[in-house]
Every structure is written in structure tokens, then in C-alpha cells.
Amino acid sequence: MSLDVVSRPPADVPQGGTVAPEARADDVLAAARGASWPGASAEKHFLRYGMMPHMLCPGCGHGIVLDAMLRALARRYETLDDVAFVAGIGCSSRVVGYVDACTLHTTHGRPLTFATGLKLARPDLEVVVVTGDGDGLSIGGNHLIHAARRNIDLTCVLFNNEIYGMTGGQLAPTTIPGAYTSTSPKGNHEQPFDAARLVEAAGGTFVARAQSFRTRDFEEIFLRALEHKGFSFVEVMTDCTEYFGRTNRLGNGADLLFSQARADVAIEADLAGRPTLQEVPARPVRPVMEMGVLHESRRQTLEEAMGLVEAGS
Ligand SMILES: Cc1ncc(C[n+]2csc(CCOP(=O)(O)OP(=O)(O)O)c2C)c(N)n1
Numbered sequence: 001m002s003l004d005v006v007s008r009p010p011a012d013v014p015q016g017g018t019v020a021p022e023a024r025a026d027d028v029l030a031a032a033r034g035a036s037w038p039g040a041s042a043e044k045h046f047l048r049y050g051m052m053p054h055m056l057c058p059g060c061g062h063g064i065v066l067d068a069m070l071r072a073l074a075r076r077y078e079t080l081d082d083v084a085f086v087a088g089i090g091c092s093s094r095v096v097g098y099v100d101a102c103t104l105h106t107t108h109g110r111p112l113t114f115a116t117g118l119k120l121a122r123p124d125l126e127v128v129v130v131t132g133d134g135d136g137l138s139i140g141g142n143h144l145i146h147a148a149r150r151n152i153d154l155t156c157v158l159f160n161n162e163i164y165g166m167t168g169g170q171l172a173p174t175t176i177p178g179a180y181t182s183t184s185p186k187g188n189h190e191q192p193f194d195a196a197r198l199v200e201a202a203g204g205t206f207v208a209r210a211q212s213f214r215t216r217d218f219e220e221i222f223l224r225a226l227e228h229k230g231f232s233f234v235e236v237m238t239d240c241t242e243y244f245g246r247t248n249r250l251g252n253g254a255d256l257l258f259s260q261a262r263a264d265v266a267i268e269a270d271l272a273g274r275p276t277l278q279e280v281p282a283r284p285v286r287p288v289m290e291m292g293v294l295h296e297s298r299r300q301t302l303e304e305a306m307g308l309v310e311a312g313s
Pocket residue numbers: 089090091092093108131132133134135136139159161163164165166167172240
């Protein structure tokens with residue numbers, strides 16, 4: 001999560017470093033909760049400053065996505081007291097540790113199972129699941145399709161960087177054909193999952209795809225996903241600079257981000273042939289895909305079927 005210079009807290013704002021080393025975790029959080037300074041945008045109050053500095057590599061897209069999620073949450077909620085984040089394991093899943101809400105960092109591939117239990121016990125909570133393409137589609141793929149089938153009222157954001165970032169850049173079920181990874185030294189020979197279409201086919205009632213490149217669009221989509229009753233799934237394309245970008249010689253974080261423009265079918269169609277598009281570095285292997293809300297429908301949620309909430313509430 002990167003803080004821009006303008007919104008950086010002044011020195012007297014409680015930081016992790018100002019808390020005595022022997023302090024308990026609660027003390028660190030209490031100090032961080034006081035973090036507030038004139039001019040800070042609303043979502044900055046949702047960060048745990050005691051957890052900084054963050055662990056993301058320079059140029060990693062995950063911080064951009066988290067920032068947009070917090071902006072959307074700040075538009076919907078004054079506090080995060082009734083919001084819980086549940087994540088698996090991965091660099092993407094790790095970002096929930098920087099959010100000053102009730103956060104559960106669970107086991108690899110299982111955030112949806114923990115979130116299902118939490119939601120059934122506390123249907124009043126807004127439960128947001130953060131997962132990665134490895135976490136949510138590989139080891140956790142089974143749980144993803146069943147959460148969609150059950151239509152439980154969760155919002156799941158899948159950070160798709162087309163690789164296992166945290167563990168050294170192994171091939172993921174989303175890696176595009178031809179891409180080099182630490183486990184595909186001759187280039188990937190497999191076809192990737194279309195995560196959004198998979199969830200739609202499994203019964204998800206709100207399905208969307210967005211990009212870290214168009215962060216405002218993602219913010220709007222995430223807000224709509226939060227408002228939706230039933231299983232909401234947002235796949236957000238993001239970049240692993242360290243393993244995907246470097247291994248495939250695709251440039252730095254900015255190069256990777258701009259190259260996403262050419263993977264959006266609408267942009268590609270709109271700008272085709274214009275000189276501006278020719279200047280955008282192409283990512284040779286990423287397919288051009290449809291972005292935006294791909295499916296939205298209403299059917300009985302699991303909580304409604306179980307009588308835990310009033311139908312239509
Ligand atoms: C049961 C289990 N198997 C494997 C791992 C190792 N592991 C941790 S994170 C990860 C992949 C994460 O990839 P992804 O979800 O795409 O997240 P990213 O780091 O790319 O954001 C793996 C294989 C583990 N922690 N637990």
C-alpha cells in the first residue's frame with residue numbers, strides 16, 4: 001500500500017515505530033487507531049499504521065486495488081466496525097493485514113470456508129473475502145464454485161496477477177499461454193481459467209471483471225458488489241512486477257499498468273488504429289477481455305433459505 005507524499009501523516013501521528021517494542025498487539029492497534037490528520041482522505045483512516053511499512057514490492061498492483069477498495073468502503077461506511085475481511089494466503093491475501101477492521105488471515109485456499117462460517121454466525125456483518133488467483137482458483141477453486149452455487153451473501157475480490165507471487169512466481173491456473181514462470185521455463189502450455197465466467201456458470205449472482213489500471217472503475221464495481229444481495233465476485237487484473245513482470249521482461253510497474261489498457265476489449269476497440277494506442281506497450285500474451293459487470297441477477301441467498309435473514313432484506 002503506497003501513501004502519496006501529500007497524504008503522508010505528519011511525524012506526530014502514532015506509528016508502529018513509536019510504540020515500545022514490548023507493547024502488546026492491542027496497544028499497537030490502539031495507537032494506530034488514533035491516526036488522523038487534517039486533509040487525510042477518508043479511506044486513510046481505515047489503515048493500520050502500526051503495520052507499516054508494508055511488504056509489497058515496488059510497483060506491485062495489489063496496493064492500488066486495496067486503496068480503491070478502501071475508497072469504496074469509505075463511501076458506504078463511516079467506520080469499519082461492521083465489516084470483516086477474510087483472506088487466504090498470498091501477497092494479495094496479505095493486504096487485509098493493513099486494514100483497521102476485523103480481519104481474518106486464514107489458511108491457503110480456504111478464506112471462503114471461513115467467511116461462510118462467519119456470515120452464517122453473523123449475517124449482519126458485511127463480509128469481504130480477499131483472495132488471489134492461486135489462493136482462490138487453484139487450491140481454493142472448489143470452495144469458490146460452491147460459494148457461488150450456494151449464493152451466500154459475501155463479496156469476494158480475486159486479485160488476478162496470473163502467477164503465485166508470494167512463493168516465487170510459480171505457474172497459476174490463470175497464467176497466460178506462453179508466459180514464463182519459475183515452473184514453466186519453456187513458456188506456459190496450458191489454457192487459463194476465465195475466473196469470472198467460471199463463477200457465473202457456478203451460480204454467482206454478481207460477476208464482474210476490472211483492472212488495477214482503471215482504478216475508479218474498479219471502485220464503482222466493488223461498491224456495486226457490496227450492495228448486491230448474494231454471492232458477488234469481482235476479478236481484478238493486477239500485476240506482479242517482481243515475478244511475472246521481471247521474468248517475462250515486461251518492464252516496471254508503470255509499464256505493466258499501462259499495458260493493461262490493451263487487454264480491455266472496449267479500449268482496444270475504441271482506440272484501434274489511433275497513434276496513442278500504438279504508444280502503449282503491448283503485453284504480447286495477455287488476452288483482450290471484456291471488463292465491467294458481466295452478470296447480475298437476484299435469487300434466494302443461503303441466509304434467506306436458512307431463515308437467518310428476512311427474504312429481500
Ligand atoms: C496448504 C498450502 N499450500 C501451499 C502454500 C504455499 N503458498 C502460499 S501463498 C501461495 C500462492 C499464492 O498465490 P496467489 O493466491 O495468486 O497470491 P499472490 O501472491 O500472487 O498475490 C502458495 C502456493 C501454503 N501456504 N499452504
